[in-house]
Amino acid sequence: MFPSERLSSVSVPVVLKGFRNVTLPSGMRWSEALRTEPDTVVLTGPIARMQRTQVFVTIPEVVWEGSMAISLPLDELEKGLELSVNSVDVIGTSEYWVEKEFIYQRRIGQRVYEVKLWFSGPFSLIKNSELIDLCELTFKDFDKFELAHV
Structure with missing residues (x-):
């Protein structure tokens, strides 16, 4: 310098x-x-x-x-x-990292639909969480449900 x-x-x-x-x-x-x-x-x-x-x-x-x-x-x-x-x-x-399965049942008319969701994430987040804590489920046109083709 x-x-x-x-x-x-x-x-x-x-x-x-x-x-x-x-x-x-x-x-x-x-x-x-x-x-x-x-x-x-x-x-x-x-x-x-x-x-x-x-x-x-x-x-x-x-x-x-x-x-x-x-x-x-x-x-x-x-x-x-x-x-x-x-x-x-x-x-x-x-x-x-852990995985946790959640099962959600939704009644529409006379029918009960069961939705299984798997979440993967850090143990501290997943361990005591309920489905409502991790996501928001929205059901639209459930009577017209179709399988998606890959």
């Missing part, structure tokens, strides 16, 4: 790298995608250098089970650039 270079500060996003280093236990999926907190940082330095600079945090090899937050250092920048913070928290939630 030269004394004559103008310095500036700008808010830039933190970019996550190393997603392939994260392993989920068998039967788990992401219910809250990985994100950083803060998700932006202030970058200070010569304007010309800042325009070609991205701020990264690299995730190490880790087994992500449940709600987790890990504090990680930001990747090093070229000389003459400074950041408002040195580390960020990487936050995310994985949950066991």
Whole structure:
């Protein structure tokens, strides 16, 4: 950096790298995608250098089970650039994925129709839920019901 270079500060996003280093236990999926907190940082330095600079945090090899937050250092920048913070928290939630069958009966005239619905999702959402909590069913022209052909 030269004394004559103008310095500036700008808010830039933190970019996550190393997603392939994260392993989920068998039967788990992401219910809250990985994100950083803060998700932006202030970058200070010569304007010309800042325009070609991205701020990264690299995730190490880790087994992500449940709600987790890990504090990680930001990747090093070229000389003459400074950041408002040195580390960020990487936050995310994985949950066991389950399926649950719901049976709904609807009486129309003298006939009772039975509708079976399968929901798949995070255990915390599905476990104590009733059908009414997860969706809204609407029946129209039920007497003209036809099978859809694929």
